Every structure is written in structure tokens, then in C-alpha cells.
Amino acid sequence: MLRSDNNRIDPKRRNVLDHRKKQFADPAYKESSYPHRLNFYAVPPTADITLEQFEQWAIDRLRILAELEACSFRNKSAQETAAHMKPLLEKYLPLDSNSSASSRLTAERQKDHYSHFILRLAFASTEDLRRRFTRVETMLFRLRLNDDIPRERNAFIQSLNLDWEPASEEERRSIASELAALSGFRKAGRDEEESWFKVDWERVPDLVEGRRVFLKAGKAYVPSREQTSMAVTEFTKRLERALELTARALPRLDEDDRLTPILDHLSKNFITPDASYNSSSSSVPGADISARNVDNLSQNFPLCMQNLHRLLRRDAHLKHVGRLQYTLFLKGIGLNLEECLVFWRASFNKITDDTFNKEYRYYVRHAYGDVGGDSIRRGGGYSPYSCQKILTEHPPGPGEAHGCPYRHFNVENLTALLQAVGITDQGVLRGVKEDKESQKFHMACNRVFEYVHKKEIKRVKDEGIMTSAQLETIVHPNEYFKRSYLLKNLGKDMTKSENVKMEG
Amino acid sequence: MAEPVALPTTTDCVNGEEKKEVKLEDLFGDVDSDDEFPSLRPKQQTPQSSSSDAPSSPTEIGPIGKASDPEVLRMFYQRLFPWRHLFQWLNHAPTPTNDFAHREFALTLRSDAYLRYRSFPTSDLLRKEILQLLPVRFEIGPVYTTNPRDRKQMKNSSAFKPLAKELCFDIDLTDYDDIRTCCDQANICIKCWSFMTMAIKVIDVALREDFGFKHIMWVYSGRRGAHAWVCDKKTRAMDDQKRRAIAGYLEVVRGGAQGGKKVNVRRPLHPHLSRSLDILAPHFQSDILSIQDPWALDDRSEHLLSLLPDSGLNASLRAKWNSSPGRASAQKWADIDALAKSGASKSLDAKALLEAKQDIVLEYTYPRLDIEVSKKLNHLLKSPFVVHPGTGRVCVPIDTRKLENFDPLAVPTVQQLLSEIDEWKGEEGKGMQDWEKTSLKPYVDYFRTFVLALMKDEKDPRVKRERDEDSMEF
Structure with missing residues (x-):
């Protein structure tokens, strides 16, 4: 149905040259089997589905993705997001583990597989959409990977063949003290059994950024417990590449006037809550804004x-x-x-005046899109x-x-600032402090708003x-x-x- | 070729007539690049032409004006600026490639006009335009997918994208204002330059040992800071995500003016941090405690107390320091341990105290990077060897082997260099260039060595292999 490979001829139209060899050829349609709950979406689906299914499955997945994005805009923590998403996932996009012995395993996984590829088509067209799609799909993947049963998760990661080179015994001994420093914040004594992988640091940028790996001469030594993170990075990387290929193949889809309207409709409905802040809706009528x-x-x-x-x-x-x-x-x-x-x-x-005009005037005008590059001016600034x-x-x-003061101030300075702007209610201040400690900065801000x-x-x-x-x-x-x-x-x-x- | 400077006027260039001219050059440039010799010739001539001017010039120099004076700039760019090395540095090969031709330059003119998206097929054309416009400074941006001058002719704007740029770091002494006591804002002295020495040591070793980068050049920014250029081929091609990862890895001192404690790192310390602490600890003793004396004043010592974890200990420290005003920072630092041992606080957690002290050492010594510069592929950064318009000092590379000896106040100014050319009494060797007669020489020599090493590593390994195979056949 969907092609990510340009060179492949539509299997339906493929000409089998020699009918005598037909019995040895692989069937053009291979019923996909889903041995694992999770999917790296490497192989596009090939079986037929109805148009209704096509649309419904895509809408269901879209609903999940939009909700995930909203969670990230509200700055929810990983646990909160998981709790928030659980009922929704069960309703729209259930995915049971092998051990659950559910009779609908294959159907669920098929829906997951197909809906992913349908949305790929809908979101491959512009770079902006591709980036957003990759981001939310990665979030979904990470969420599912984290709540997978450890044994199945390991089996899944093993099945990916990500060619991660294990660090040799000798190597590990030579840098034992450095590695110990990294595994130290786990329970001591376990580090000896822990296995380490050695990869180019560029493959695990998020681990490097958080100083969660040991680096030596451009190689990152990754403890096995960080494998999920590596799998997620790999997922993102492959999806980005696949989306670009899809975008290039997309013009060929134009001939199909059954799918294109559905796809257009899908991508239009994926609106970011914050991406385009609408200035007309934000202005306040009647106020003296000067x-x-x-x-x-x-x-x-x-x-x-x-x-x-x-x-x-x-x-x-x-x-x-x-x-x-x-x-x-x-x-x-x-x-x-x-x-x-x-x-x-x-x-x-x-x-x-002279200093102001020289050093500052330009930046204000730039922010309004009065000066600057073409894209800045066209977009009316930032x-x-x-x-x-x-x-x-x-x-x-x-x-x-x-x-954000709720995030970037320490508690004492934040409290002092709040008191300075007239919020002295002990209950509110205590609430803000708790919100801050549990990293719910929105909650703190909204709490103050509601109080005021x-x-x-x-x-x-x-x-x-x-x-x-x-x-x-x-x-x-x-x-x-x-x-x-x-x-x-x-x-x-x-x-x-x-x-x-x-x-x- | 003898007087390329005089031909087009400045207005031509602004009107875009020069655009046509460059396109013409582009056409020829393509032809040239197939053949090694024609494109090499002008480059060899450039220094000759400027040195042939030399005999007549001493009379012209006379009294030397301000650093941003057009005549001073003209002479500097004409006679002292190492164009050829700059070209080779950005081009990574002797003959012009797209690495140079698609590179963005941004010029700041004396009128404060800022011209972006300039690009030049060859080093001579760059030199020519600089000599026409005499910018007070110019910056180097990324290599783009196409010639930046043609960006508006692209069908879709997304086809014009930055491809590669050196990984850059920017450290500025103004970011140390809350902990340095000798100077503030744009002022620096040899005392606070030690912050920069520490920073360069820590960052340089991390980039080399941890990330395996080889070609790292540190450049004095002309007044109060330093830039690093990491030029390895693989590094240049990194996307923003990878740059962000390196920036995050190296960034330790975080938080604004109101954030309170600025260093919050996990324990046990990451190997990069324990190594940094080993490097920084001796500096903390000498450069910070005795020279900067950061906690001599009461409000500053109050900040020190706010970083310590134990309130009981803090109370007795405060009492002790109040009773003897003017106690030096080194003594105050020693008091912490002394009072902790004497049992001033019953609830004291020795481990927490040690960690807090480590954090304090980091807060007062660890490099404070202007991290946005490093995160973005398309960030522009001032070119090496440009003159700082305020101080007149040349942005020279810093030799990290002699890092401790680098004195920013001893870096030659443009006025000094120009008079050195006049005063030079040595033998006029053949093809000798003006910068060789001045104190700029060691810096240009260092730059050249750096560029040659870079070009050697850049050489296309495939070409080399073919040559080897050829020789085996014969």
C-alpha cells in the first residue's frame, strides 16, 4: 500500500516475468507478523484495508498524538503523562503485551502499524510537520517502551540489531574508576555485573548532554540500563530519514483522489496549541495599550x-x-x-539617544519584523x-x-518576589513552594492567578x-x-x- | 593585479553591480579550479604586490590614528592581515572549493551598517571587498548549500540551508562579574584573565580527550574574552542537536541572578567534572582565594554562607567573621573546615559539606560559557585577526602550550604594528611580508602551523589511495 522505497514497483502491477518461476518467488503480499508489542515501523504494511478503516485508524492515532503534545506543552512530568494517557491509549490505540494472552493482539498491532504509516503520509509534506510528527511519535514510543514488561522490552531491543559494540573486559578494567563514578548513583556493588556498550558519542547525544555516559576519544561508554534511551534515539533517527524519503515519494500519490483528501484533512487538524500565537485573539478591546x-x-x-x-x-x-x-x-x-x-x-x-539608536533600536524593530531577513519580515517578526x-x-x-521565576528562581527569592508583588497569603505561598518542588511551574503560576x-x-x-x-x-x-x-x-x-x- | 583596490567604488558594491561581477568571477572560478596553477598565481602575487608598495609607504603612515580610522584599517588589511592563511583555514585545500565560496561573511561597517550573506569565490575577492568597504570587523558564518548571494533566487527557501561550521565557544569575562573583584564590565586585567586561563584549560582538555577533537584554536577576542574554533571535519558537519549535546555536557554553572546556587551536579561526580576539579583546585587556592579575595566584603561572604548546607555551622562562622572584620577569603575558607572539625554544629553532615565546597570551587572557577554561540550551526562569530575597534588589539590566536604566559594587555595593537613596520631595519628578503617585520609574526606563524595541520588531515584519502595504487603498478 505505502511505499517508502522509490525503486520498488507496486507489487500489484509487478510483472512476474516467468510464470514457471512463480512458485519459487516470495509472495508479493506477506501477511505481517507482529512478534513484539512495539514496532520500529521499518516495513510498510502491504495488506488491504477499507477506506473507513484508513480514516478511522488515522484519526484515533492522531487523537493520541495531539494529547501527548498537549501534555508536553503543559509541562507534565513523565509519570503524569503516563497516567494521563493510560485511559486514552486503552480506548483509542490499545496495545497489549504478549503475556496478556489477549485474542486481539494481532488486530491491535496491525492498527498501530497501519495508522503510523497513514500519518507518515499525512505529515511528510513540510519540514515543520515532519519535525512535529517525529517529536510526538518519539514521545509515544518512549512512553510505550517505558511501560513495557522488562523481559519483552529486552527481547524487542535485541531484535533490533542495532550493532552496539560491547566494551571488552580489558577496556572496562582500564577505565574502571571512571565507569564506577557513573554507575555509582545506582546501588554499589552492581556495577561489576553491569555491561557497557561502546558507541560513537554522536549516536547518543541526549545521554552526552546529561553527562550520563563516560566519554573517551569520541566514544561513549553506555551502561546497559540506558539502552532504552539509545533505542529511542535510534527510533527518532530512522523515522526522520524515512519521513524524508516519504516526502520525496509523495508527489506520486497525487493520482489517487481517494486518499489525498483524507490525508490533507488529517494534517490540517493537527494544530499546535501554542505554535502560532494568534495576535488578533490576544488583543484586548478597549484597553489603552501605550x-x-x-x-x-x-x-x-x-x-x-x-x-x-x-x-x-x-x-x-x-x-x-x-x-x-x-x-x-x-x-x-x-x-x-x-x-x-x-x-x-x-x-x-x-x-x-545615540547609544540607544545604535545598540537597541534594531533589535526591537527586528522583533516586530520591521527589519531583518526575508523570513523574519514576512512572518511579522517573532x-x-x-x-x-x-x-x-x-x-x-x-x-x-x-x-520563569517559578522555575529559575530559588525558593527564597521566589517567595520574596511574590511578597513584593503583594501575594502574602501563607497558603498560596506554601502551595507555590510545593508546586515548584514537584516541578509543576504551570500549576504555581495558575495558582497565583486564581488567588489574585x-x-x-x-x-x-x-x-x-x-x-x-x-x-x-x-x-x-x-x-x-x-x-x-x-x-x-x-x-x-x-x-x-x-x-x-x-x-x- | 597590481592595483585591484582602486577599481570599483563603494557605491557599486551596494547597488549590487558587484553581484554581476562576482558571478562572472564564479564562472571563471569554475574553470580555474580544474587547473591548479592559474588560481594559485594571484595568491602568490598578493603579498608581492603589497610588499612592493612598501618602500613608498613609510611617508604615508605618519601619525597613526584611532583603530577604527579608515586609513589605519586600510593599511592593516592591506599589509598585515594574513589573508592567505585565513583562506586556507576556511577552504581546507589550496585551490578554492565550495567550503570557501559558499561561506557566509558578515561585515560591520563604520556607519554601523551590518552586511550579511556576503560570500567570495576566492580569497582575493574577499580581500578586495574588505579593502573597499573597510569594515571595522567582520564575522564568519556557516557554509551553505548554495552561494549565500544567490539565496533569493532559490525556488523554495528551505533549499538554502547551513551545512557546516566550526564548533565555536565564547567565553566573556563580563559573565564573571558577580565573582571577580578586580574589574567589572568591559575592563580586564591580568588578575581576572586567570579566569580565562582556567576556562581554556578545562574546555580544551574535555574537547580533546572526551570528544577526540584535534584541531582546536583559541582566539583572543580583542578585549575581554576568548573564542574557540573546533575545526575537525566531522565537527564542522554536526547538526544543532549534537552541538547542543556538547554544550550541555560542558555547561555546569547555570541559573540567573536570582537562581541562588549556580552549581548543582550529580554525585558521584562525572569523570569530566572530577578531572575539571583537579585542574581547577590549585587555581582556586592561588587565583581565587588570595588574588581575587572574593569574600572580603560582608555581603559577598553572606553569599558564601548561603551556599553552605548547615545552618548551625553558618551561625558560628558568621559570628566569627563579624568579630574580625576584614578577614581574608583564604582564612574564611579555612575557617569552614576548622569550625566543622571543632564540632560547631551537631547536625553537621560531613559529606554534604564536602560536596558543597566542591560546588563552590566550581562556581568560582568553572568556565562560564556563552552557550548559545555553541548550540547553533548558523551562529556568526568574529574572525580571527580582526582588530577590536575599542582597544585596537588584534584578535590573535592563543598558543595553548604557552597558555599561562598569554597576557591580553601585551597583545599588539594595530597602531603599534604599523609603526613596527616603519621601524623595521632588517634585511628586506625576497617575498618578505610586512607582518614578518612585526610582533604579529609569532601569532601568524602559529595560525599557519595550525592551518597546515588541518589541511593535512583534510586531504581526500581517496585521492591518496589512487596515487598509491598507481605507484604500485609501475
Whole structure:
């Protein structure tokens, strides 16, 4: 059905040259067998399925992937994600282990296999889609690998033949003390039995990044317990390559007008919650968004932006990334470029006009897409940073103030900052501390939001002004501002809209 | 070839007329690259032409202006800049290849205009444009899939992608402002340069021993920092994910101004970290405790206390230090162990204290990298041998074998170099170049040795094998 290999002729149309040899030839259709629960998706499926199945299976898998992506945007930990996904997986994409003796093993695995390849077709067309697809498929693979039964997991990894060279006894002895340092945070005494693999470090970049392997002359010594990580990396790598091949073969699919509409539809429905932050939906009608009003508006800012604002007012300066994070946020709340330049010029009051124009003006304009490369200008500059981006990318270095206070401050400094912005309730502070310790930075931020807007939230809920969908967890600083502003200006806004109605 | 400088004017170049000209050169360049000799000739002539100018020039030099003065820059680029070595360094072969031709250069002009996506088929054309525009500095970017000048003619923009660039590191002394006491911001002295010495030692050994990289060049950035260029072929082709992995592996000091403790590492220490500690510990004793004296002031010693784990111990330390103001950091550091042994705190966890002390050593000595530079394939970095417009110092390579002797304040300035040419009284050898008459010579020599070693490793092994087979037949 689906080809990832360009050279292969459609088996249906393949001409068997000599009918006398036919009995020795491999059958063109091989019923796929699924000896393992997991699948590296190396071989495309070849059997027939109905169009309904084609669409339904793809939609089911898509639902799972979208949910996984949402988990990562909400910054859920691995355990939370697993717990959250379990019922969904059972409903839409069940996959039982060999030992479960389920009668539906083959059917489940077939659905998993086929749906993966259908989505490959739907998401191979652009680089952006490919990257996202690889990311979520990798997440799904890792999730399943981790909850696999250890024996079956080992059997699966063995079956992959990933040519990982075991480190020889002699080699291990010569670097015994270094290896011991790595296995030391496990139980002592076990390291002797542990086996080590030796691979090029480039094959395990994530392990290198976390200093979880010993490196020597470009070789990484990987303890056997990190095999899952290596399998996941390998999975990602192969999927990326396969998707590129699919993308190249894709134009040949055009002739089929049964599948193309379904595939188009599938890829369109895969919308990222944060990727394109919509500036029109984020602007607040009726608000005075101008340079001189930022001080006033800043009481509706999330803590990360309040912090930047306070430091800007204290030092009359912010470092580069802090400036960028704040500029894009201001852009997101609807401050236009002229006003933004006025704002920064007035805020950097210790420097001359000349220095400002030389060193800073360009970056503000760049953020708005007023200057810069073609792609920057066409896209209207950069999008405001989401919580996901602020939390995970570019943590602040020495002397830098950007990032998320809930994540990048220590508890004492965070508490001090919260008290400084007027949050003194011991219960809230304790809750924030617990959230921080369990790495739930969103929860902490939303907790503070709910505390600050307690009265208003109760009111809109009672009066049914906002639906619960409009009050779900905040995952974007600009959403925080918008909601905060709307809630705090509830009365004024309503009268205004009523007036409009009456006039109309 | 004698006066290539005078021909097109600056305005031509901005108007894009020069684009046509380069395309023409491109055509010829392709023809040239098949034949070794024609393309070699101009390169040999370049130094000759500049040295033939030499006799008439002393009168022109006269009083030497500021480092960003156009005349000073012109003379520097014309007579001192090692164009040929720079070309070979980026080209990895004697005859021009796409490694050089598709490489992005970015020029910063005196007007602060910033010209990106410049590229040059040959080293001569690069030199020519630099001499026309006289940029105060220029930066080196990645090698792209196509000529960066043609990027707008591509059908789909995704076909224009960065392919390869050296792995770069940037260390800047301003990132040490919260722990250095001698200077701040853009100022440096020989005392705080020891931070840089430590950083280079730690990073260099990790890159060589752990990752197996061979061709690593450290370059003084002209004022307060240093850059590293890792030039191995395999390294250049690494994607962002791998660069990020190396950056993460090497990054230890994390967290912003409000983050509190900046070093949080797993125990037992990773071999890279224990090796780094071994390197850094002696520096901590001499360069930090006695020279920087970081905890002499009360608020700074309070920061030291905030990094220690035991509140009982902290209380007695605070009492002791308050009773004798002005106690030196080395003594305060010794006090920690002394009081811990004397049993000042009942709840003391000796292991936690030792780990905290290790973390403190790391926080005060471990390299503070500007990590974004290393993570991205398409990051631009200032070229070696450019003049720093503020200080006038040349961005010279640092010889890591004599790392301890490197003094950033002794690096020659452009003005000094130009007067050295004038004052030079030696024999005018044939083909002698101006930089050989100056104190820039050891740096250029070092660069040349580095580039030659790199080119030797780059040689296509396939070609070599063919030659071997040939010789066996005969």
C-alpha cells in the first residue's frame, strides 16, 4: 500500500516475468507478523484495508498524538503523562503485551502499524510537520517502551540489531574508576555485573548532554540500563530519514483522489496549541495599550513579565534575552512598534539617544519584523514566547533576568518576589513552594492567578459569563494578561458592550 | 593585479553591480579550479604586490590614528592581515572549493551598517571587498548549500540551508562579574584573565580527550574574552542537536541572578567534572582565594554562607567573621573546615559539606560559557585577526602550550604594528611580508602551523589511495 522505497514497483502491477518461476518467488503480499508489542515501523504494511478503516485508524492515532503534545506543552512530568494517557491509549490505540494472552493482539498491532504509516503520509509534506510528527511519535514510543514488561522490552531491543559494540573486559578494567563514578548513583556493588556498550558519542547525544555516559576519544561508554534511551534515539533517527524519503515519494500519490483528501484533512487538524500565537485573539478591546500605560498594565502581567518590568525600572536596563522576551510579550498584548520603541527609549534612561539608536533600536524593530531577513519580515517578526519556550529554552545565565521565576528562581527569592508583588497569603505561598518542588511551574503560576482573581473568577462562574473552556490552565504569558485584564475590568467592559448593543 | 583596490567604488558594491561581477568571477572560478596553477598565481602575487608598495609607504603612515580610522584599517588589511592563511583555514585545500565560496561573511561597517550573506569565490575577492568597504570587523558564518548571494533566487527557501561550521565557544569575562573583584564590565586585567586561563584549560582538555577533537584554536577576542574554533571535519558537519549535546555536557554553572546556587551536579561526580576539579583546585587556592579575595566584603561572604548546607555551622562562622572584620577569603575558607572539625554544629553532615565546597570551587572557577554561540550551526562569530575597534588589539590566536604566559594587555595593537613596520631595519628578503617585520609574526606563524595541520588531515584519502595504487603498478 505505502511505499517508502522509490525503486520498488507496486507489487500489484509487478510483472512476474516467468510464470514457471512463480512458485519459487516470495509472495508479493506477506501477511505481517507482529512478534513484539512495539514496532520500529521499518516495513510498510502491504495488506488491504477499507477506506473507513484508513480514516478511522488515522484519526484515533492522531487523537493520541495531539494529547501527548498537549501534555508536553503543559509541562507534565513523565509519570503524569503516563497516567494521563493510560485511559486514552486503552480506548483509542490499545496495545497489549504478549503475556496478556489477549485474542486481539494481532488486530491491535496491525492498527498501530497501519495508522503510523497513514500519518507518515499525512505529515511528510513540510519540514515543520515532519519535525512535529517525529517529536510526538518519539514521545509515544518512549512512553510505550517505558511501560513495557522488562523481559519483552529486552527481547524487542535485541531484535533490533542495532550493532552496539560491547566494551571488552580489558577496556572496562582500564577505565574502571571512571565507569564506577557513573554507575555509582545506582546501588554499589552492581556495577561489576553491569555491561557497557561502546558507541560513537554522536549516536547518543541526549545521554552526552546529561553527562550520563563516560566519554573517551569520541566514544561513549553506555551502561546497559540506558539502552532504552539509545533505542529511542535510534527510533527518532530512522523515522526522520524515512519521513524524508516519504516526502520525496509523495508527489506520486497525487493520482489517487481517494486518499489525498483524507490525508490533507488529517494534517490540517493537527494544530499546535501554542505554535502560532494568534495576535488578533490576544488583543484586548478597549484597553489603552501605550508606552506610558505599561506601568499601569503591569499589574495584570504574569510574574515572569512583572519581574522583568520591575528590574527594568530598577536598573534602567535589561540583558538581551530578557529584552527579547519582554518585547515580544508587549507586542503580544498589542503594543505597536512605535509605542514599543518609545517605551524602551524611555526605560533605558541612563544612556544617550545615540547609544540607544545604535545598540537597541534594531533589535526591537527586528522583533516586530520591521527589519531583518526575508523570513523574519514576512512572518511579522517573532511570536511571543509561550510558557513552554520560556521554561525549556535558554535558561538564564549569570546576571540575566529572563525565564520563569517559578522555575529559575530559588525558593527564597521566589517567595520574596511574590511578597513584593503583594501575594502574602501563607497558603498560596506554601502551595507555590510545593508546586515548584514537584516541578509543576504551570500549576504555581495558575495558582497565583486564581488567588489574585479569586473574586472575579467566582463571579464569572456564577453568572456564566465565561465558560470553563475559557478558564482552563494558562500556558501562555499573553493569555495570562488577557484573562487577567478582562477579569479585572469586568464591569467596565460589560457596560461598554451593552452600550454598543443599545446603539446598534 | 597590481592595483585591484582602486577599481570599483563603494557605491557599486551596494547597488549590487558587484553581484554581476562576482558571478562572472564564479564562472571563471569554475574553470580555474580544474587547473591548479592559474588560481594559485594571484595568491602568490598578493603579498608581492603589497610588499612592493612598501618602500613608498613609510611617508604615508605618519601619525597613526584611532583603530577604527579608515586609513589605519586600510593599511592593516592591506599589509598585515594574513589573508592567505585565513583562506586556507576556511577552504581546507589550496585551490578554492565550495567550503570557501559558499561561506557566509558578515561585515560591520563604520556607519554601523551590518552586511550579511556576503560570500567570495576566492580569497582575493574577499580581500578586495574588505579593502573597499573597510569594515571595522567582520564575522564568519556557516557554509551553505548554495552561494549565500544567490539565496533569493532559490525556488523554495528551505533549499538554502547551513551545512557546516566550526564548533565555536565564547567565553566573556563580563559573565564573571558577580565573582571577580578586580574589574567589572568591559575592563580586564591580568588578575581576572586567570579566569580565562582556567576556562581554556578545562574546555580544551574535555574537547580533546572526551570528544577526540584535534584541531582546536583559541582566539583572543580583542578585549575581554576568548573564542574557540573546533575545526575537525566531522565537527564542522554536526547538526544543532549534537552541538547542543556538547554544550550541555560542558555547561555546569547555570541559573540567573536570582537562581541562588549556580552549581548543582550529580554525585558521584562525572569523570569530566572530577578531572575539571583537579585542574581547577590549585587555581582556586592561588587565583581565587588570595588574588581575587572574593569574600572580603560582608555581603559577598553572606553569599558564601548561603551556599553552605548547615545552618548551625553558618551561625558560628558568621559570628566569627563579624568579630574580625576584614578577614581574608583564604582564612574564611579555612575557617569552614576548622569550625566543622571543632564540632560547631551537631547536625553537621560531613559529606554534604564536602560536596558543597566542591560546588563552590566550581562556581568560582568553572568556565562560564556563552552557550548559545555553541548550540547553533548558523551562529556568526568574529574572525580571527580582526582588530577590536575599542582597544585596537588584534584578535590573535592563543598558543595553548604557552597558555599561562598569554597576557591580553601585551597583545599588539594595530597602531603599534604599523609603526613596527616603519621601524623595521632588517634585511628586506625576497617575498618578505610586512607582518614578518612585526610582533604579529609569532601569532601568524602559529595560525599557519595550525592551518597546515588541518589541511593535512583534510586531504581526500581517496585521492591518496589512487596515487598509491598507481605507484604500485609501475
